[in-house]
Every structure is written in structure tokens, then in C-alpha cells.
Amino acid sequence: MLEEDLHGNGPSPTHEIVNGYCFFHGELRPLGEANVSIATHALNYGTGCFEGIRAYWNEEQGQLYVLKAKEHFQRFLRSCRILKIACPYTADELVDWTVRMLAKNEYRENVYIRPLAFKASTVVKVTLSGLRDEVAIYSVPMGDYVKTEGLSAVVSNWQRVSDNILPSRAKVTGGYINAALANDAAVADGYDEAIMLSGDGHVSEASSSNLFMVRDGVLVTTPITADILEGITRKAILQVATDLGIPYEVRPVDRTELYVAEEMFLAGTGAQISSITSVDRREVGDGVTGVLTHSLQELYFRAVRGMEEKYVDWLTPVYGRTANS
Secondary structure: OOHHHHHOOOOOOOOOOOOOEEEEOOEEEEHHHOOOOOOOHHHHHOOEEEOOEEEEEEOOOOEEEEEOHHHHHHHHHHHHHHOOOOOOOOHHHHHHHHHHHHHHHOOOOOEEEEEEEEEOOOOOOOOOOOOOEEEEEEEEEOOOOOOOOOEEEEEOOOOOOOOOOOOOOOOEHHHHHHHHHHHHHHHHOOOOEEEEEOOOOOEEEEOOOEEEEEEOOEEEEOOHHHOOOOOHHHHHHHHHHHHOOOOEEEOOOOOOHHHHOOEEEEEEOOOEEEEEEEEOOEEOOOOOOOHHHHHHHHHHHHHOOOOOHHHHHHEEEOOOOOOOO
16 A cells, blocks of 8 residues: 555555556557657547446455456446447446556555546547557555545535536546646635535535435436446445445435535545535534444445445456355
């Protein structure tokens, strides 16, 4: 685990990724050899898409588990389709290359995986058609992207971009300037995270995570029509909530509901399940991680490490063993 992750602050902006093996040009190669020109279309116009996938190390089992690998790559291929990127691989083939890459890197720690597809032509032309496409996958050791307890949030004055402006359900590289602006402003003002509103003034999601809250004992999250990313962790949490007998609703959320929620948390591959205990300097509930949030965290963090038989279908083992073997 990187030193900065021990405190839940996430990767350092000064810690550059330089070592290890990646997948590029159809083969595994040293990361330092996977380079592109400064004239690359995606670098100039943001014409790429990506995924974020986690793999969790279980020391007792000596196993690294990739979490919901196929679901992530299925979403990756949908993002490619939206951007007219021709990916020559199936989801299963991408999972296989990812496992081979992780094994080649011999990880014995938690890992973050970044698949990337992009317009690779070195041309000056604002278009999506007629360009050369490339696919790559790299990885980096990573603990907590944000701290999982006690986050402070602010309702951002940066609005979440509408799906009619940039596709919300695709992880488009250029679209993440929206998230970066919101998050950077929040941190500069002393908060940990930004909560963004959609064009109609309803709550959308956090800068780069889905958002959940609890009202009257009911788990609530915003609908996919609120310009959110169709989160894979979001879907997993709804499954876990059902298994724990926690009632939930998927519905629009007003801004002031954030001020009267009993509990609140972020949900995403990077954020995992991270509790928010204040919004706009107002305490959420009692100002501590709530009982329901804690229950979800406890089961989720066991499941992703292969410690819950019920959820072994979430996991792809890297080192030739089956979950709980």
C-alpha cells in the first residue's frame, strides 16, 4: 500500500506511475514502453473512455480478487460504443488480459486497474469517425482512495453535465474535467468531497461517486436519469441491502433532503463505501458513521476479499485459485 493511502487521502498527485507491466498494442509490456505522441487525438480532444476496477488482496488465502471484472468491462464496451471506438476484444478477453497483467506484476496488495480506450490518430480534426483506436490496461497499488469514515461534503456550484451534453453513462475521459473542477473547488474550501446537482436542481451524485442517504430508515439513491454514472458498486450495494433486509428507494432527491438525512455515504470503485458526516457544515445525523452504513461497509469489505460465500460470483481470482478455496 502506498504511504499516502494509509491515511485515506488517496493517491498523491505527485506520485507518478512508472513501474510494472501493462497491456498495450495487444500484449503485455513494461509500462515505460507504452507511450503516445503529444499529437494523439484523445490527448487533444478528450476522445477516450475508461474504467476503474479494484482488486483486493486476501493475505490469509494468498489470493488477489478482481471485483466485478466482467461487469466493468461490459460497461467499458458500452462506453466504447457511445464514442465509436472499435474495441477488438470481448469482455471475457479483457478480463483474461487483466488477470494475466496482474499476475505478471506479482501483486500482494490491493490494486486499482485502469482500462483505457482512446482515439489514437495523430491528427487535428474534431470528429469521432475515421480515426485509429487503441486499447490499454494498466494498474497501480492502491488502498483507500478517500477515507471511508467522516467525510465532509459541500453542494457544488459546478453543475453535473447533462447526458445531452456529455454521456453520463459512459466514463468519457474529457467529461471528467467536470468532476475535477467540482472536487478541486471543494477541497480548496476545506471539504473532502463535492455533491453535484443536475440541470433541474435535483441531487445527481458526488464528483466521481454515486450518492446514498438514509431517510426514516430507508436507503435512498438517485435514479440513472439524474445524469449519474450507472454505478457497478451502486448496484452491488442495492443487492447487499436486499440481502440485509434494508428497504431502499431509487428516486429524485432535493438539495435540502441532504440536510435532514440520517446517514449518507459515497459509493464507487474508488470511494468504496465512505460515510459522509457533514454537508454544507451541517451534521448528517449524529455526525458519525451510521449503523446502516456501517452494516453495509462491514459486509461489503468482507465480500470483496472473498470472505463471503454468497458473493463469490463477484470475484475473479488472479492466482489460479477459486474464491474461498
